[in-house]
Amino acid sequence: xxxxxxxxxxxxxxxILKGLNLNIGPGEVHAIMGPNGAGKSTLAYAxxxxxxxxxxxxxxxxxxKDFLELEANERAGEGVFLGFQYPVEIPGVSNVNFLRAxxxxxxxxxxxxxxxxxxxxxxxxxxxAELKMDPEMLKRAVNxxxxxxxxxxxxxxxxxxxxxxxxxxxxxxxxLDIDALRIVADGINRMRGDSRSILVITHYQRLLDYVVPxxxxxxxxxxxxxSGDKSLAIRLEKDGYASVGIDESAA
Amino acid sequence: MASTxxxxxxxxxxxxxxxxxxxTDIEMVKAPKGLSEDVIRFISAKKEEPEWLLDWRLKxxxxxxxxxxxxxxxxxxxxxDFQDIYYYAAPKSADDRPKSLDxxxxxxxxxxxxxxxxLQEQEVLSGVxxxxxxxxxxxxxxxxxxxxxxxxxxxxxSEAARDYPEIMKKYLGSVVPMADNFxxxxxxxxxxxxxxxxxxxxxxxxxxxxxxxxxxxxNTGQFExxxxxxxxxxxxxxxxxxxxxxxxxxxxxAAVVELVVLENAEIKYSTxxxxxxxxxxxxxGIYNFVTKRxxxxxxxxKVSWTQVxxxxxxxxxxxxxxLQGDGSVGxxxxxxxxxxxxxADTGTKMIHIGKNTSSTIISKGISAGKxxxxxxxxxxxxxxxxxxxxxxxCDSLLIGDECGAHTVPYIEAKNPTAQLEHEATTSKISxxxxxxxxxxxxxxxxxxxxIVNGFCKEVMMQLPMEFxxxxxxxxxxxxxxxxx
Ligand SMILES: Nc1ncnc2c1ncn2[C@@H]1O[C@H](COP(=O)(O)OP(=O)(O)OP(=O)(O)O)[C@@H](O)[C@H]1O
Ligand SMILES: [Mg+2]
Numbered sequence: 001x002x003x004x005x006x007x008x009x010x011x012x013x014x015x016i017l018k019g020l021n022l023n024i025g026p027g028e029v030h031a032i033m034g035p036n037g038a039g040k041s042t043l044a045y046a047x048x049x050x051x052x053x054x055x056x057x058x059x060x061x062x063x064x065k066d067f068l069e070l071e072a073n074e075r076a077g078e079g080v081f082l083g084f085q086y087p088v089e090i091p092g093v094s095n096v097n098f099l100r101a102x103x104x105x106x107x108x109x110x111x112x113x114x115x116x117x118x119x120x121x122x123x124x125x126x127x128x129a130e131l132k133m134d135p136e137m138l139k140r141a142v143n144x145x146x147x148x149x150x151x152x153x154x155x156x157x158x159x160x161x162x163x164x165x166x167x168x169x170x171x172x173x174x175x176l177d178i179d180a181l182r183i184v185a186d187g188i189n190r191m192r193g194d195s196r197s198i199l200v201i202t203h204y205q206r207l208l209d210y211v212v213p214x215x216x217x218x219x220x221x222x223x224x225x226x227s228g229d230k231s232l233a234i235r236l237e238k239d240g241y242a243s244v245g246i247d248e249s250a251a
Numbered sequence: 252m253a254s255t256x257x258x259x260x261x262x263x264x265x266x267x268x269x270x271x272x273x274x275t276d277i278e279m280v281k282a283p284k285g286l287s288e289d290v291i292r293f294i295s296a297k298k299e300e301p302e303w304l305l306d307w308r309l310k311x312x313x314x315x316x317x318x319x320x321x322x323x324x325x326x327x328x329x330x331x332d333f334q335d336i337y338y339y340a341a342p343k344s345a346d347d348r349p350k351s352l353d354x355x356x357x358x359x360x361x362x363x364x365x366x367x368x369x370l371q372e373q374e375v376l377s378g379v380x381x382x383x384x385x386x387x388x389x390x391x392x393x394x395x396x397x398x399x400x401x402x403x404x405x406x407x408x409s410e411a412a413r414d415y416p417e418i419m420k421k422y423l424g425s426v427v428p429m430a431d432n433f434x435x436x437x438x439x440x441x442x443x444x445x446x447x448x449x450x451x452x453x454x455x456x457x458x459x460x461x462x463x464x465x466x467x468x469x470n471t472g473q474f475e476x477x478x479x480x481x482x483x484x485x486x487x488x489x490x491x492x493x494x495x496x497x498x499x500x501x502x503x504x505a506a507v508v509e510l511v512v513l514e515n516a517e518i519k520y521s522t523x524x525x526x527x528x529x530x531x532x533x534x535x536g537i538y539n540f541v542t543k544r545x546x547x548x549x550x551x552x553k554v555s556w557t558q559v560x561x562x563x564x565x566x567x568x569x570x571x572x573x574l575q576g577d578g579s580v581g582x583x584x585x586x587x588x589x590x591x592x593x594x595a596d597t598g599t600k601m602i603h604i605g606k607n608t609s610s611t612i613i614s615k616g617i618s619a620g621k622x623x624x625x626x627x628x629x630x631x632x633x634x635x636x637x638x639x640x641x642x643x644x645c646d647s648l649l650i651g652d653e654c655g656a657h658t659v660p661y662i663e664a665k666n667p668t669a670q671l672e673h674e675a676t677t678s679k680i681s682x683x684x685x686x687x688x689x690x691x692x693x694x695x696x697x698x699x700x701x702i703v704n705g706f707c708k709e710v711m712m713q714l715p716m717e718f719x720x721x722x723x724x725x726x727x728x729x730x731x732x733x734x735x
Contacts, residue, residue, distance in 0.1 A: 050686050072689035073698075081690075088687040092705030101701055102691035109692065141705065158691065 007058035018222035034219035077109030081164035090142040148175035185210030205237035311439030314430035324596035411447035426509035445476035450485040461490040481516035514549025526562035533592025536564025543570035547579035571600035574608035589622030598628035618654035619733035700727025
């Protein structure tokens with residue numbers, strides 16, 4: 001599904017990703033862990049096409065398409081979703097209006113008709129209930145005044161509504177209370193399927209107890225330095241990055 | 252625009268026997284170029300005005316001659332040559348107008364389409380000489396009948412001068428004196444067009460009034476003059492302008508609007524201004540120099556100005572409220588968008604004279620391209636105005652690095668009991684906000700439109716429903732090409 005080869009990314013003239021390789025097949029869940037500043041969010045942005053993340057070398061292919069040719073919104077239209085580490089506030093725009101605009105943009109990209117108002121409301125109510133989200137939150141401006149955990153849950157309802165085939169979840173588990181973590185994990189698991197893939201960026205093995213990954217990678221200093229299965233995450237949690245040969249101070 | 256269409260349909264239903272009529276050929280009549288007493292006499296004669304109004308015009312002209320064009324606004328433009336302007340021209344004859352939409356600027360049609368304007372309406376707006384057009388005369392007449400039953404007077408200002416001289420004499424120039432400022436004096440001398448509204452005591456106007464229904468005045472004039480009087484305990488909501496882009500070969504527009512609000516009465520005045528802003532390089536475009544003022548004369552009078560200003564190359568406009576009656580209320584809600592080389596110097600004046608008067612100012616300025624946007628506002632509290640309140644919020648949003656936003660609030664409080672609050676913010680559309688929207692599938696233009704509409708929400712909420720939907724689309728269209 002997603003194939004990243006020898007990816008080099010510069011931000012403000014500084015090389016952050018330094019030859020990263022990653023292959024994610026259909027139906028797979030991958031987890032990326034790694035020290036602060038390793039380049040995890042940078043990878044997420046580069047995949048999604050954020051301005052200012054300059055690809056100097058390498059390729060990103062999504063379902064056989066050269067992804068680097070596409071604008072950020074086109075990549076979203078192709079079915080890629082990013083759960084932001086720091087969700088952005090948009091004052092004056094209600095969650096409902098934002099989601100309707102987003103959903104209709106994606107449908108338009110795919111040559112589909114706009115969703116009927118009634119159908120949309122039904123859908124959003126159902127998804128809010130699944131995520132145990134207060135429907136009142138939907139009327140509020142996007143992320144404005146939301147607590148850290150509420151913002152993360154808001155990312156999840158967006159994911160559920162937009163129904164992507166590939167999701168990058170950048171520390172979606174950070175800042176969640178114990179119950180919320182379980183609710184969010186259930187939400188992620190609902191997105192699993194034979195034709196869907198997920199890349200989870202996390203610092204904690206805890207989430208991976210609920211969302212069991214097929215592969216775990218360690219990203220350090222702009223490269224994937226180690227890959228393994230779920231046991232790798234458990235080992236990291238117990239023994240730290242030094243146990244896989246990463247010098248904390250270098251990261 | 253769609254909203255007028257809706258209103259039109261509503262009127263059709265009321266009238267029951269709506270029928271199509273044929274456009275009658277109107278003889279082309281033009282006054283000679285330039286301004287003189289003779290030209291003013293010509294205009295007055297054409298309008299079949301009474302003597303007193305001609306005298307009034309001539310007096311204004313004499314005062315205007317001694318005045319100088321103001322230059323304190325933060326505006327940079329070539330001053331118009333007042334002798335190079337036609338001050339009176341009858342509506343265009345069919346021969347001069349496009350024969351079909353094929354002859355109309357495709358750029359204009361594209362915008363109409365984005366605004367969701369019907370083909371029929373597009374023809375009317377772009378001045379296509381169609382054989383069968385909506386018979387505005389008969390509809391306007393029916394419309395007026397409905398109003399008449401309530402005692403509401405709604406007619407052109409020339410008609411009012413002939414038919415209601417007492418009210419006209421009493422109120423014309425009573426809010427904006429003929430020599431109030433350079434452009435107001437010019438308007439007083441040469442106004443050719445305009446609306447008169449009188450809402451009698453205790454009447455709630457049964458429909459929103461919009462300029463559309465004035466006979467033979469589909470083309471908004473260059474020198475418009477509007478006078479609205481809301482008598483005791485009455486209410487009216489008035490819509491001015493149109494979301495559809497208006498092209499006009501007249502470069503200078505200098506309108507005057509006077510509102511008189513009596514005891515416990517309320518006027519809600521909404522404007523969408525979308526005159527031609529000039530091209531991307533700043534060539535062409537309308538100069539829009541407007542004087543708008545409301546006098547709250549009775550106890551608990553209320554006036555509310557809402558404006559969405561997206562057009563014109565240069566805008567100079569300060570809708571104001573004179574809060575004379577005790578407990579009267581003034582409101583000003585404004586969105587001003589400037590893109591490319593547009594310039595806007597706009598704001599309001601709230602003059603607190605009566606006791607317990609209050610005012611609210613919400614101004615949203617958006618600049619993109621190389622545009623300059625100024626909020627200029629005055630809150631003045633006179634010595635006898637006990638317990639007045641004002642809340643002012645001025646927010647500026649910048650798109651790109653080459654535009655400017657300026658906030659110039661003047662406060663003069665001569666009574667110590669006044670409670671005045673002022674908040675101002677300046678922000679930019681951040682790369683983070685933009686990317687967030689893009690990542691959710693919105694394209695750049697839709698993203699900007701969404702963020703800007705969010706920024707303007709408090710003002711947009713004040714617009715009458717059918718106007719608001721179009722105005723929202725308009726904000727996005729006005730900012731096309733400003734990012735990315
Ligand atoms: N504009 C910039 N200029 C210079 N360096 C930058 C810029 N933006 C990001 N970086 C650097 O890139 C590196 C990678 O950042 P990134 O956000 O991808 O880390 P991360 O792995 O997601 O970290 P965390 O676990 O803390 O979220 C960091 O060292 C960061 O300081
Ligand atoms: Mg990160």
